[in-house]
Structure formats: structure tokens, C-alpha cells
Amino acid sequence: MKCLLPCNGLDKCAGLVSGQAAVELSQQDDFELICPVLLNQNKSPYEKILAQGDLVVIDGCNTRCASKLAQSLDLKIKDKYNVSDVAKSMDLKLGKDLAVNETTKAVQKALVEKLTQTEDKKEASTFEMTTIDYDSFMEGKFVFKVPKQGFFFNENDCWVYVSGNSARIGVSDYVQQNLSDILYYDPPEIDDEIEQFDDCGSIESGKAVFEIIAPVSGRVTAVNEALQDSPEWINESPYERGWLVEIALTDEVTEDLEILHDGSSYFEYLKKKVAQDV
Amino acid sequence: MSESTFMGVDREKIDWCPTIDYSKCNDCMDCVEFCPHQVFEVREDQTPKLIVKNPNNCVVFCRACSKTCGLDALSFPDKTETTKKIKATRKAEKAKKEAGE
Ligand code: SF4
Numbered sequence A: 001m002k003c004l005l006p007c008n009g010l011d012k013c014a015g016l017v018s019g020q021a022a023v024e025l026s027q028q029d030d031f032e033l034i035c036p037v038l039l040n041q042n043k044s045p046y047e048k049i050l051a052q053g054d055l056v057v058i059d060g061c062n063t064r065c066a067s068k069l070a071q072s073l074d075l076k077i078k079d080k081y082n083v084s085d086v087a088k089s090m091d092l093k094l095g096k097d098l099a100v101n102e103t104t105k106a107v108q109k110a111l112v113e114k115l116t117q118t119e120d121k122k123e124a125s126t127f128e129m130t131t132i133d134y135d136s137f138m139e140g141k142f143v144f145k146v147p148k149q150g151f152f153f154n155e156n157d158c159w160v161y162v163s164g165n166s167a168r169i170g171v172s173d174y175v176q177q178n179l180s181d182i183l184y185y186d187p188p189e190i191d192d193e194i195e196q197f198d199d200c201g202s203i204e205s206g207k208a209v210f211e212i213i214a215p216v217s218g219r220v221t222a223v224n225e226a227l228q229d230s231p232e233w234i235n236e237s238p239y240e241r242g243w244l245v246e247i248a249l250t251d252e253v254t255e256d257l258e259i260l261h262d263g264s265s266y267f268e269y270l271k272k273k274v275a276q277d278v
Numbered sequence B: 001m002s003e004s005t006f007m008g009v010d011r012e013k014i015d016w017c018p019t020i021d022y023s024k025c026n027d028c029m030d031c032v033e034f035c036p037h038q039v040f041e042v043r044e045d046q047t048p049k050l051i052v053k054n055p056n057n058c059v060v061f062c063r064a065c066s067k068t069c070g071l072d073a074l075s076f077p078d079k080t081e082t083t084k085k086i087k088a089t090r091k092a093e094k095a096k097k098e099a100g101e
């Protein structure tokens, strides 16, 4: 069962669409509706369904009121959608007008379809990572770890680890320290073709949303499904258990890697960056 | 101070910073509060109140402030184009160096 928490924002078209899509879905057996206003007042009417089902958040816009509400109540978000992003991906604009029209109907329909789709998950390959040797430095009370070998980094603090024709992508210790408790991982779609420096998904904490900037080009072959239940692995183990995406590499990989930092060069880069932050 | 290079290229040669759509912006200043790099400037009693003051302080490929803007008033250059330019600049500089040495 899925528990739907829309933002239901009344003063924006996108908020209205979030509410209407949730109401439409709640007519189906597998969905329960949560009213954000009541939830904010009192969690208890929803405790039973929340214990039984997965929480799915539908935000209207990037203010992310519904996500923030869930986070403030320590509710685990299993999946989330953003009406404005859905509209954007369809090249549609939700205007200021609050009335139902062709555009809002189309976006609502797409959203409902997304939510009722059953995903075909692909298993992660048998990706081999050798034992990792770390270098570390301290700044204040924080310790920053960087792997000595095998990893390459861009200056957006994302890493890549190449093994044969495939690679894993993740974020560095710096990102997870900065965001603090990571609450949600939004993965890219399987088979997405990604260019170097494209974004491939995002991670989110109470503080901010961080776009994953791909260090190399490739095609997404797997995502770390385990993070859906345990996003905290990104904090605990950003270079190992908290990996994010697996990709099949292209021929350009040598050229891509050429402009990246290796472990020791990123270590120096990060030291400077952290020193500037304080 | 910001980084003066990005992935080995002079930051000044890379065109990357937010553009504010003033027809959407309502001066809520969520973006300003969010960005730690002094990219924006808030000018009290002036119109527009919010401007991009230090475009080169913006972290190339970062779009984080736009994720805080509920009105979707911030946009960025095309990533693929920017990547192409960075790679081309690196190549040109490398060739120059090799020719010089
Ligand atoms: S967050 Fe958006 S609406 Fe608010 S000041 Fe920034 S650009 Fe304007």
C-alpha cells in the first residue's frame, strides 16, 4: 500500500495538481490519502496506515512543503514526485491560473501514470571493488576521507570508480558532511544516456537537494536500490555501500578521465576547499 | 574567495551562473540565503532588488539554488554546451603549452 502525501498548495497551480492527482489515485485500492494540513496538526489519525504502507510524497514545486513536512515529522519517504518537474519534462508550463485546463489535466494524467507504473528493477551487476585504502584529514570536528587509489573526482565532489567497461558513481565525503543526514535518494532512470557533467539523480537532506554531477559519460545500468530504504548509507559509507549509480562506459572514457582529479589530487583540492569554507 | 579554476580551466572563461527571471521572482530571497558563495547581491530600495553580482563565484554545474526557488525563476546555461567549451579550452591550452615548450 502507498500513502500519498501531496502538498495540496492552494495558491499555486502545481499545488492543486498535486492534490487532484492524489485524490484521483486514492480511488484505487492500493492508495491512501493523507491530508497535509491535518497531518501537520496531528499525526495520530494516520499512524496506522503509515505503519502499514510506504510514504509517497507529491510536491508541487521546489519549495517542497510536503517533503519538508514529512521530514519534520521523521517520516521515511519511500518515493517522491514533483509536479513542476513532471510538467517540465513534458515541456509544459503550469501558469498562474488556478483553473483546471488542458495543461493541468495532462500533467495530472502523467503523474497518475507514473505513480501506478510498476517498475522493472534491474539487479546490480557483480561489480568488484577492491579493498580501499583511505587518506584523511581533519578540519574542526570533521574528518574527511578520500580513497587513495582507483577513484576519480570532478570538482562537484562526485566520484567514479572504473572496473572494465562499467563504473560506479557516488559522492565524496565532503558532500555527505555538508548535507548532513541524507533522507532521500532520487535515482536516474535505467538506460538513461548521460554525458559527462550531466546530472544523474539527486540526494536530499533537510538542508538541501544536491544534484549528482556525472564524472564520466555512459548509460545507466543499475542504481543502488538499497538506498531507498537506507539513504543513511551515503553518510556512513559514501565510497562503498553508499554508491549511487552504475553505468556502462563509452569510448570517451579515457578523455573523460583525463580532466578529473585522481585520489591524491582531489585530496589536496578538498583540503583547500574545506579550509576556505571555514 | 572562490576557486580561480574549474577542472583546470580559468573560471573566467566558463560562462556559468544563474539568470534571474524577474517576471517570476517575488524577492523571497530563499536563493540568497541558500548559496554560500556570495553570488547574489540584495540591494535594498532598488529595482531589481536581487542581482547576480559575482557570476564567477558560482560553482560550475551547480544549480542548487534553483532547487530552492518555488517559482522556478532561476535558469542556467546548457550543460552539454558548457562541457564542450571546457574540453575545447583545455585542449587549446594544452596545445599552446606544448607548442611553447
Ligand atoms: S528563490 Fe526564486 S523567487 Fe525567491 S528571490 Fe530567489 S529567484 Fe526570486
Ligand code: SF4
Pocket: B017, B018, B034, B035, B036, B037, B039, B040, B057, B058, B059, B062, B063, B064, B065, B066
Ligand atoms: S548555482 Fe550553486 S553556487 Fe551558483 S548561485 Fe546557485 S547555489 Fe550558488
